Amino acid sequence: MSPGETWVVLEDGLVLPARSVGAPGTALGEMVFTTGMSGYQEAVTDPSYLGQILCFAAPMIGNYGAGPGLDESTRAWPGAVIMRRAGDAAGVGGPTGWRTWLSERGVVAVEDCDTRRLVRHLRDRGAMRGGVTTEMLPDELLAMVRAHPVLDGRDLASQAAGPARMLGTEGPRVVAIDCGMKESIARGLVGAGCRLDVVPAGVTAAEVLARDPDGVFLSNGPGDPAAVTTVIETVRGLLGEVPVFGICLGHQMLSQALGLSTRKLAFGHRGANHPVRRSDDGRVEITVQNHGYAVVDDGLPDGVEVTRTSLFDGSVEGIAAPELRAWSVQYHPEASPGPRDARYMFSEFVSSLGGGR
Amino acid sequence: MPRRDDISTIMVLGSGPIVIGQAGEFDYSGTQGARALREEGYRVVLVNSNPATIMTDPSVADRTYVEPLDVESVEAIIELERPDALLPTLGGQTALNLAMDLSAAGVLERFGVELIGADVAAIRRAEDREVFRDTMAAAGLAVPENRVVSDMEAGRRAVAELGLPVILRPGFTLGGEGGGAAHTPEEFESMLEKALAASPISQVLIDRSLVGWAEIELEVVRDTADNAVIVCSIENIDPMGVHTGDSVTVAPVMTLTDPELQRLRDAAIAVIRAVGVSTGGANVQFALDRASGEMVVIEMNPRVSRSSALASKATGFPIAKIAARLAVGYTLDELPNEITGVTPASFEPSLDYVAVKIPRFAFEKVPGASSELTTHMKSVGEVLALGRTFGEAFGKAMSGRELDVRPRTPRDGAEALEILRTPSWDRYDVILWALANGVGEEAVREATHIDPWFLSQLGALAAARTAVGGSLDALDATALRTARRAGVVDRDIAVATGATELQVGERRRALGVRPTYHAVDTCAAEFEALTPYYYAGFEETIAPRSSSSARAPTGSGRGSSSTTAASTPPRRSATSAMRR
Numbered sequence: 001m002s003p004g005e006t007w008v009v010l011e012d013g014l015v016l017p018a019r020s021v022g023a024p025g026t027a028l029g030e031m032v033f034t035t036g037m038s039g040y041q042e043a044v045t046d047p048s049y050l051g052q053i054l055c056f057a058a059p060m061i062g063n064y065g066a067g068p069g070l071d072e073s074t075r076a077w078p079g080a081v082i083m084r085r086a087g088d089a090a091g092v093g094g095p096t097g098w099r100t101w102l103s104e105r106g107v108v109a110v111e112d113c114d115t116r117r118l119v120r121h122l123r124d125r126g127a128m129r130g131g132v133t134t135e136m137l138p139d140e141l142l143a144m145v146r147a148h149p150v151l152d153g154r155d156l157a158s159q160a161a162g163p164a165r166m167l168g169t170e171g172p173r174v175v176a177i178d179c180g181m182k183e184s185i186a187r188g189l190v191g192a193g194c195r196l197d198v199v200p201a202g203v204t205a206a207e208v209l210a211r212d213p214d215g216v217f218l219s220n221g222p223g224d225p226a227a228v229t230t231v232i233e234t235v236r237g238l239l240g241e242v243p244v245f246g247i248c249l250g251h252q253m254l255s256q257a258l259g260l261s262t263r264k265l266a267f268g269h270r271g272a273n274h275p276v277r278r279s280d281d282g283r284v285e286i287t288v289q290n291h292g293y294a295v296v297d298d299g300l301p302d303g304v305e306v307t308r309t310s311l312f313d314g315s316v317e318g319i320a321a322p323e324l325r326a327w328s329v330q331y332h333p334e335a336s337p338g339p340r341d342a343r344y345m346f347s348e349f350v351s352s353l354g355g356g357r
Numbered sequence: 358m359p360r361r362d363d364i365s366t367i368m369v370l371g372s373g374p375i376v377i378g379q380a381g382e383f384d385y386s387g388t389q390g391a392r393a394l395r396e397e398g399y400r401v402v403l404v405n406s407n408p409a410t411i412m413t414d415p416s417v418a419d420r421t422y423v424e425p426l427d428v429e430s431v432e433a434i435i436e437l438e439r440p441d442a443l444l445p446t447l448g449g450q451t452a453l454n455l456a457m458d459l460s461a462a463g464v465l466e467r468f469g470v471e472l473i474g475a476d477v478a479a480i481r482r483a484e485d486r487e488v489f490r491d492t493m494a495a496a497g498l499a500v501p502e503n504r505v506v507s508d509m510e511a512g513r514r515a516v517a518e519l520g521l522p523v524i525l526r527p528g529f530t531l532g533g534e535g536g537g538a539a540h541t542p543e544e545f546e547s548m549l550e551k552a553l554a555a556s557p558i559s560q561v562l563i564d565r566s567l568v569g570w571a572e573i574e575l576e577v578v579r580d581t582a583d584n585a586v587i588v589c590s591i592e593n594i595d596p597m598g599v600h601t602g603d604s605v606t607v608a609p610v611m612t613l614t615d616p617e618l619q620r621l622r623d624a625a626i627a628v629i630r631a632v633g634v635s636t637g638g639a640n641v642q643f644a645l646d647r648a649s650g651e652m653v654v655i656e657m658n659p660r661v662s663r664s665s666a667l668a669s670k671a672t673g674f675p676i677a678k679i680a681a682r683l684a685v686g687y688t689l690d691e692l693p694n695e696i697t698g699v700t701p702a703s704f705e706p707s708l709d710y711v712a713v714k715i716p717r718f719a720f721e722k723v724p725g726a727s728s729e730l731t732t733h734m735k736s737v738g739e740v741l742a743l744g745r746t747f748g749e750a751f752g753k754a755m756s757g758r759e760l761d762v763r764p765r766t767p768r769d770g771a772e773a774l775e776i777l778r779t780p781s782w783d784r785y786d787v788i789l790w791a792l793a794n795g796v797g798e799e800a801v802r803e804a805t806h807i808d809p810w811f812l813s814q815l816g817a818l819a820a821a822r823t824a825v826g827g828s829l830d831a832l833d834a835t836a837l838r839t840a841r842r843a844g845v846v847d848r849d850i851a852v853a854t855g856a857t858e859l860q861v862g863e864r865r866r867a868l869g870v871r872p873t874y875h876a877v878d879t880c881a882a883e884f885e886a887l888t889p890y891y892y893a894g895f896e897e898t899i900a901p902r903s904s905s906s907a908r909a910p911t912g913s914g915r916g917s918s919s920t921t922a923a924s925t926p927p928r929r930s931a932t933s934a935m936r937r
Binding site for chain 2: 120
């Protein structure tokens with residue numbers, strides 16, 4: 001095995017050799033791993049990975065090609081992708097080989113890296129910065145990794161947001177505040193029968209209300225949820241005025257608007273096998289997760305309840321403020337990729353808004 | 358819900374003699390299940406006619422009866438032991454059929470014995486072909502276009518409507534006994550006669566042939582609260598037409614997009630709900646036409662199956678043990694994942710390795726038997742190998758077959774393709790030969806209908822075997838490590854270099870190319886594993902070339918030493934494993 005001058009480095013000094021299969025270059029960011037076994041293209045096009053380097057724990061990635069049908073946005077977001085084995089053949093997923101797809105999008109990508117080793121390291125020592133390079137020695141890269149800003153305190157929502165747009169033709173009007181929203185969320189909401197008015201993060205509560213919404217949706221997105229202060233401020237201005245539903249970052253922003261805080265998880269929840277218990281009926285959903293922060297549950301404000309809990313670590317997975325008609329989940333009902341147990345939430349939200357006008 | 362206190366004695370039925378299609382896997386599941394029930398404090402009465410099993414070891418159950426598995430004998434035991442409940446889902450088709458017979462004979466009712474794990478109605482919905490078809494239709498799922506016939510005349514009408522070839526499947530049999538594909542009217546006549554005779558209810562399903570479609574299996578587990586999880590997805594590399602017990606299979610699924618996989622997941626859960634298996638495991642088999650996306654449900658086993666034993670070993674999720682506990686009232690979230698100790702059983706295992714199963718045949722022991730692989734299972738065992746990549750797992754499994762007979766070596770590419778047109782026990786040896794000897798992947802695909810992705814992987818393995826040709830002394834550490842990572846084992850290298858396997862191993866170790874060990878931990882390393890088991894790989898653990906930069910780490914100071922730490926199992930896990 002001749003790995004060549006391609007290296008994966010963590011800020012605490014772990015150095016792993018690898019082989020470049022994507023664009024040449026150097027990428028820095030928070031090193032994260034996902035244990036999901038399917039849907040590599042959906043994962044890489046998820047805007048929540050902005051500012052991160054994504055390691056797939058599943059070893060065989062890119063088996064069935066890539067194509068526009070599986071995109072969650074218009075681009076790839078992780079600075080680099082780390083794989084044990086990356087394929088490059090066309091297949092049922094599309095006509096473009098996976099390595100080619102990554103190269104065409106300028107993504108630094110490597111294979112033949114001991115990804116299990118990397119996952120165990122992050123699991124044992126927690127989230128940290130890392131880098132991937134095809135062009136320098138590990139110690140040079142290590143210096144760059146250590147100089148790179150940490151993710152904490154970074155508001156990346158407006159960078160990840162797409163353009164304003166209108167989707168759907170009938171049903172209640174939902175304003176979606178886009179902090180890096182996945183396409184399958186938009187499809188889920190529109191499919192549930194609403195008109196979706198997507199506006200980028202940065203919008204004020206007055207601007208949202210001026211659009212006369214029947215409901216507001218808060219999207220997923222990258223970065224530190226505590227840093228997205230403008231959106232949290234907007235949500236505060238919307239509570240009580242209009243029903244609010246949030247997913248992932250949206251859940252964390254709603255929670256903060258309600259007076260809760262967030263904390264960084266040791267190494268995050270990223271995968272498609274996370275069991276979550278619903279408080280109302282005790283049922284367990286197998287959920288798709290992608291978050292590095294969680295809502296802190298010590299002392300709930302009046303009128304706020306925890307509706308869902310992780311069975312992996314007991315962290316908060318959902319909250320509701322029934323009187324304010326606001327609720328949210330930490331996980332991804334749109335799945336994509338992963339199990340679709342929680343898809344019912346889109347209809348639940350849209351049908352709670354009435355028939356529209 | 359905690360365990361049921363209204364029952365105290367549970368009867369468990371074994372699977373009887375070891376036969377093709379029903380072998381040691383049911384001893385494995387029955388033993389696991391019986392032990393789990395005893396751990397819960399139940400009195401377990403075990404009946405199995407086969408004394409040469411682990412489950413009939415006196416330590417497994419409270420009372421063990423080595424008696425015939427028929428209504429008369431089991432009724433006598435029930436009269437004597439007065440069990441409150443009967444768990445029929447761990448002993449394969451034999452136990453399930455016997456439970457149905459006991460119910461039909463009124464024995465269960467007479468002695469107040471409750472069927473747990475699956476009830477009579479659910480078993481009938483899954484096993485009676487006609488009822489199953491209607492059940493699936495009600496759930497919005499398609500089954501292969503087919504006709505259920507009970508006599509020759511109806512059979513002839515059916516085949517006139519469906520067209521040849523067709524697949525015959527006798528009802529209520531194990532391992533597809535008496536079934537198969539009929540290509541000509543003459544073949545059909547004789548096969549239908551046999552199939553009608555093989556079915557205890559003289560019922561035969563005649564399926565439209567789906568030869569060439571992808572065959573995918575999902576292992577589902579469901580509890581009394583209607584929580585359902587998919588333990589494992591399994592892809593048959595041999596397309597439809599070869600019994601899944603005779604197919605080379607891989608877990609997890611390799612070639613499906615996420616939307617396709619989720620469609621199967623949703624369907625599998627819909628199937629277990631529609632059939633009404635309220636607790637325990639089930640195996641659902643699908644056929645998928647990759648070109649059109651058309652999907653049909655082939656069958657559903659409302660019990661622990663051969664595939665669930667495989668899925669348990671491949672994922673670390675002990676299906677039989679969990680199924681036994683679910684049958685007495687627990688829900689999945691109340692049961693621990695014993696491998697991590699900190700997470701519940703209500704999750705879906707995530708694999709960071711690949712598991713490949715290759716069947717083992719013994720046609721040499723059955724002179725005169727046709728060695729063509731059909732929908733009637735013929736293998737006598739199987740090899741399961743784990744590797745970090747598909748190629749590594751596949752190569753290990755091939756070498757683990759311990760063959761007594763040499764595979765055929767074709768004279769040329771044309772003969773190889775001729776051999777490959779008929780599925781046979783040595784088809785993968787012939788495929789590897791063909792790909793190494795100039796036959797194109799596309800030609801092999803046409804002959805076998807195997808998906809191009811798998812053929813590209815086999816092509817890479819064939820190339821890696823070819824690359825180690827020549828002299829053993831000429832192979833350096835990089836060449837040996839590259840070969841092992843590609844799935845070329847020491848014996849393959851010995852064959853290619855003319856050395857002995859021992860010499861290859863000695864040279865490999867002398868050059869420092871040693872295996873690394875990786876845990877089967879159910880969670881892709883997300884949690885520390887307390888009681889894992891391990892497989893070997895040859896992961897990259899070399900120190901980076903530029904030594905000063907390699908040891909660049911300051912901080913924790915473990916940057917360089919951790920390179921060696923990765924090559925041995927974590928100490929804490931090993932100790933806790935020993936403590937058990």
